[in-house]
Amino acid sequence: MAAASAPSVDTPRISTLILQRKTLAIGLAIIVAITLLAVLAPLIAPYSPSKLSIVNRLKPPSSTWFFGTDEFGRDVFSRTIYAGQLSLLVGAAATALAATVGITLGLVAGFFRKADGIVSRIIDAMMAFPDILLAIALVAALGPSLATVIIALGVVYAPRLARVVRASTLVIRELPYVEAARALGVPTWRIMTRHVLRNLVSPILVQATFIFAYAMLAEAGLSFLGVGVSPEIPTWGTMIAAGRQYVGQADWMTIFPGFAIILTVLSLQLVGDGLRDLLDPRLRKDL
Amino acid sequence: MTDTTHTTQAPDDADILLSVRGLSKQFLTGSGPVKAVEDISFDVRRGQIVGIVGESGSGKTTAGRCLLRLVEPSSGKAIFDGVDLFSLPEKALRAYRRRLQIIFQDPYSSLNPRMRVRDIIGEAIDTHGLAKGAARQARIEELLTRVGLSPEHASRYPNEFSGGQRQRVGIARALAVEPELIIADEPVSALDVSVQAQVLNLIQELQRELGLTMIFISHDLTVVEYLCDEIVVLYLGRIMEQGPARSVYAKPRHPYTRALLATAPVPDPNVRRERVILQGDIPSPLDPPSGCVFRTRCPHAIAACAETVPTRETVGPGHSVACIRQAELAETYQD
Amino acid sequence: MAMSTPNADNHPDALADDIVLRAEDLRTHFIMGTRTAKSVDGVTLTVRRGQTLAVVGESGSGKSVTSLSIMRLLSHPGRIVGGRLLYRMRDGGVVDLATLSDKRMRAIRGKEIAMIFQEPMTSLNPLYTVGDQIMEMIRLHEPISRHEARIRARRMLELVEIPAPDKRLDQYPHEMSGGMRQRVMIALALACNPALLIADEPTTALDVTIQAQILDLMRRLQREIGMSILFVTHNLGVVAEIAHEVAVMYAGRVVEQAPVHDLFARPRHPYTKGLLACIPDAKRDRAEDGTRKMLNPIPGSVPSVLALPAGCAYAPRCPLAEAHCESVPPDLLNASPEHLTRCWRHELL
Numbered sequence A: 001m002a003a004a005s006a007p008s009v010d011t012p013r014i015s016t017l018i019l020q021r022k023t024l025a026i027g028l029a030i031i032v033a034i035t036l037l038a039v040l041a042p043l044i045a046p047y048s049p050s051k052l053s054i055v056n057r058l059k060p061p062s063s064t065w066f067f068g069t070d071e072f073g074r075d076v077f078s079r080t081i082y083a084g085q086l087s088l089l090v091g092a093a094a095t096a097l098a099a100t101v102g103i104t105l106g107l108v109a110g111f112f113r114k115a116d117g118i119v120s121r122i123i124d125a126m127m128a129f130p131d132i133l134l135a136i137a138l139v140a141a142l143g144p145s146l147a148t149v150i151i152a153l154g155v156v157y158a159p160r161l162a163r164v165v166r167a168s169t170l171v172i173r174e175l176p177y178v179e180a181a182r183a184l185g186v187p188t189w190r191i192m193t194r195h196v197l198r199n200l201v202s203p204i205l206v207q208a209t210f211i212f213a214y215a216m217l218a219e220a221g222l223s224f225l226g227v228g229v230s231p232e233i234p235t236w237g238t239m240i241a242a243g244r245q246y247v248g249q250a251d252w253m254t255i256f257p258g259f260a261i262i263l264t265v266l267s268l269q270l271v272g273d274g275l276r277d278l279l280d281p282r283l284r285k286d287l
Numbered sequence B: 001m002t003d004t005t006h007t008t009q010a011p012d013d014a015d016i017l018l019s020v021r022g023l024s025k026q027f028l029t030g031s032g033p034v035k036a037v038e039d040i041s042f043d044v045r046r047g048q049i050v051g052i053v054g055e056s057g058s059g060k061t062t063a064g065r066c067l068l069r070l071v072e073p074s075s076g077k078a079i080f081d082g083v084d085l086f087s088l089p090e091k092a093l094r095a096y097r098r099r100l101q102i103i104f105q106d107p108y109s110s111l112n113p114r115m116r117v118r119d120i121i122g123e124a125i126d127t128h129g130l131a132k133g134a135a136r137q138a139r140i141e142e143l144l145t146r147v148g149l150s151p152e153h154a155s156r157y158p159n160e161f162s163g164g165q166r167q168r169v170g171i172a173r174a175l176a177v178e179p180e181l182i183i184a185d186e187p188v189s190a191l192d193v194s195v196q197a198q199v200l201n202l203i204q205e206l207q208r209e210l211g212l213t214m215i216f217i218s219h220d221l222t223v224v225e226y227l228c229d230e231i232v233v234l235y236l237g238r239i240m241e242q243g244p245a246r247s248v249y250a251k252p253r254h255p256y257t258r259a260l261l262a263t264a265p266v267p268d269p270n271v272r273r274e275r276v277i278l279q280g281d282i283p284s285p286l287d288p289p290s291g292c293v294f295r296t297r298c299p300h301a302i303a304a305c306a307e308t309v310p311t312r313e314t315v316g317p318g319h320s321v322a323c324i325r326q327a328e329l330a331e332t333y334q335d
Numbered sequence C: 001m002a003m004s005t006p007n008a009d010n011h012p013d014a015l016a017d018d019i020v021l022r023a024e025d026l027r028t029h030f031i032m033g034t035r036t037a038k039s040v041d042g043v044t045l046t047v048r049r050g051q052t053l054a055v056v057g058e059s060g061s062g063k064s065v066t067s068l069s070i071m072r073l074l075s076h077p078g079r080i081v082g083g084r085l086l087y088r089m090r091d092g093g094v095v096d097l098a099t100l101s102d103k104r105m106r107a108i109r110g111k112e113i114a115m116i117f118q119e120p121m122t123s124l125n126p127l128y129t130v131g132d133q134i135m136e137m138i139r140l141h142e143p144i145s146r147h148e149a150r151i152r153a154r155r156m157l158e159l160v161e162i163p164a165p166d167k168r169l170d171q172y173p174h175e176m177s178g179g180m181r182q183r184v185m186i187a188l189a190l191a192c193n194p195a196l197l198i199a200d201e202p203t204t205a206l207d208v209t210i211q212a213q214i215l216d217l218m219r220r221l222q223r224e225i226g227m228s229i230l231f232v233t234h235n236l237g238v239v240a241e242i243a244h245e246v247a248v249m250y251a252g253r254v255v256e257q258a259p260v261h262d263l264f265a266r267p268r269h270p271y272t273k274g275l276l277a278c279i280p281d282a283k284r285d286r287a288e289d290g291t292r293k294m295l296n297p298i299p300g301s302v303p304s305v306l307a308l309p310a311g312c313a314y315a316p317r318c319p320l321a322e323a324h325c326e327s328v329p330p331d332l333l334n335a336s337p338e339h340l341t342r343c344w345r346h347e348l349l
């Protein structure tokens, strides 16, 4: 039966909706702050992240060195905010790669019956392995470097997105509006982008946020295990890996970068959860 | 009177725009093959409205989707203006997509919720390169006006419309490519009566003014009686009866058609009709009855009905019935 | 809410003896922040003993909200904000359902008043067999053993003409067709022998041949059991078949109530008249030679329940509307002793 009263819905602004959801707002605020700290590191950092000072080795946090110094006398605070640049970069790049690969695979699998058999099997096989093991194997095979870590993490997380996209594509491609487009003769690739992908923006965004968080954790894990980015490059992961030998003696070397990771990951999760609520189909009418 | 409907050859009557012959569609499902449509044949004359009626699952939608090649038919022919649509390669089919269009039942899921009305109609225009720039804009506005909306509606999203308004947008999208034949799959079933009347009037105006030919799929016999020139009655994917609407409604000859007409509710408490209430449910299409598919619910079924699939017999001008007992039953149907 | 005995709620002259349910100016609103959906805003209707009152109206007119208000099953943020729902209990006492305590309401649901819904699939629990569901319903209200309950459940399935009831008792809802599930819903609703059955579009999702079976069944059950039925539908054809009386709803109000023959013979509200005129009828709308005449749709569309007009809600679409209509909402007037209409100008019809 037709509801005849549709035009009367008020459409609140997106910004109001975000502010109404506290978790989302808090998460976003923290992420923005962390990103700003990382990007503006050259302006904020009191010392150069690589400036050695043997005399000042392993100094505890003080007003001179907010987060203390490491085994080479480098300022942990400066290194932590610089490291944010690369950690965030790895997370973002891996997410972008995972999104590109995952969305493409998901669309292809969802649209073409023939391809679906193969693609779905690959997806299932990859998801059967623990993420970190798969990443280690890939990095080992490609040789460790910043680029290979990004590629490995992108590949590892692509199936998650592929799965979401495939499942939704299977539903959407049967909907009358897609049939209408086919009846008009709209080419398949246009149907894929205009009709399917456009309706998948929200689930993709939610998944991507979580993947960003997982990828940053995984990067730290890889560095910690010594199979990630080369130890000279400051990421939160390499910093923790280096601090590991001084646990008990100079805890600040691990605590502060560790805290940076946890804070970032937590706030990404908040954003993901918040987005999921915000974009929940039951609430979508409000958008 | 020779019956043209069973011949496999397309009749060379120039009036006929679409001639469907032996259309069958089987779906392979997890629990076995489903014969959704089985050997149906009918003709659609230019400028006419042909109604396809039947209960849910009778294969109406599947038949319509096959004609548009939205699903691939399993066998049969559909001669449209001299060309068999079913044997066209995908590329050549695209040109025919302009000439045949579809309107859907559900006004909610038939419009992409993320596209503005302008883009929904514009996509149809762009796909066939019909207009650009200002001409495109003008065409969109003209179409909206044509279906009783206003040009300002172009920048709205589907969720800002009522069901009846959405159905108008769907009609405008179909009209955008100037089709000759429109398949309307239950276009008013989801609408309230007052809105339904508005949309039915619109459909008729368009049909008259643009000289459209239509296949009107419906389960509402009252609407079909009012709107259609010809009618095709489907049950479990088979044609039970077919003919000019007036003749079928005045003298229904198939027990199923009679039951359908007797059970359709009429808004008049004084009508005390002879009620033929069919017992039981429609059988599963996975395991249809042998012989006449209607026999499990037919009040006149005899042993012979289980053995032979009834062929269509002509009972009047253009009016044919698939029932082995139609001749003897005809005598009991005096009215 | 104060607990009270049925007699304490008794309004001796509020309900005539033959009346089972009377809604008086019922108002149910959904308050969402600053917006209020006045989904039901002045429903007055009467269900007589052993009769069927059909409530008919277009989508969004408030039929379901009315039914749910009577059952007190409104979901948040829906709330009865005014009016009375006088119900005559089987023991003769009269209660106001609108203000009854939740506890007493629970005892009434199922036993006094039962409800069946449009979508039989979603209102049956997919995880339990239909036998279990009927048995649970019976045992909720009556202290009997599982064995006895099963016998009763089987009898209920027989009552609703389900073939092979023993086999069906152990089946799950998804193993049944739509018509069969609706029969199960009816069996479930009637299991505790309610005095009033509320059926919200029980045949809308069904095919015409199955709809005819269900309507037939409901008529037969009413004759045999003598229950009263409030039958919600949007189909005037179904109304003509099943109803003794009809209440027509528009924008949250009952705009007309009358015995079915009176209503169809001479509708006394312009909306009802408009509705009847726009249902296609080949005899009326096609000429001798078969050419079609255009239908007479009601112009415009239903107002939003978020912003109802101040006066008569039908005024923007009404061919008889005059200035007075737009400012003063019409009272429920007697067009004849049994024929009520909410129209200032009903004499003109």
Ligand SMILES: Nc1ncnc2c1ncn2[C@@H]1O[C@H](COP(=O)(O)OP(=O)(O)OP(=O)(O)O)[C@@H](O)[C@H]1O
Pocket: A001, C030, C037, C038, C039, C040, C057, C058, C059, C060, C061, C062, C063, C064, C065, C066, C075, C076, C077, C078, C234, C305
């Ligand atoms: N939970 C709710 N929150 C807000 N508004 C509601 C809610 N439930 C119903 N409404 C509104 O109340 C009005 C009446 O709804 P109702 O479901 O009673 O209509 P109806 O007459 O049963 O229609 P239909 O024929 O579509 O079943 C509608 O405008 C609807 O949008």
Ligand SMILES: Nc1ncnc2c1ncn2[C@@H]1O[C@H](COP(=O)(O)OP(=O)(O)O)[C@@H](O)[C@H]1O
Pocket: B027, B028, B029, B034, B035, B036, B037, B054, B055, B056, B057, B058, B059, B060, B061, B062, B063, B285
């Ligand atoms: N994609 C499909 N896969 C399997 N079975 C289908 C599919 N589409 C339709 N069917 C089956 O074909 C039969 C006819 O369906 P349909 O054409 O939708 O009927 P109608 O439109 O008359 O209700 C039904 O039994 C239905 O379940």
Ligand code: SF4
Pocket: B254, B255, B256, B292, B293, B294, B295, B296, B298, B299, B300, B301, B302, B305, B310, B322, B323, B324, B325, B326
């Ligand atoms: S062939 Fe037999 S079963 Fe089929 S409709 Fe005729 S009498 Fe009924």
Ligand code: SF4
Pocket: C269, C270, C271, C312, C313, C314, C315, C316, C318, C319, C320, C321, C322, C325, C326, C330, C342, C343, C344, C345, C346
């Ligand atoms: S009160 Fe006035 S506007 Fe309302 S229905 Fe009657 S005549 Fe029409």
Ligand SMILES: [Mg+2]
Pocket: B060, B061, B062
């Ligand atoms: Mg269909």
Ligand SMILES: [Mg+2]
Pocket: C063, C064, C065, C200
């Ligand atoms: Mg309802």
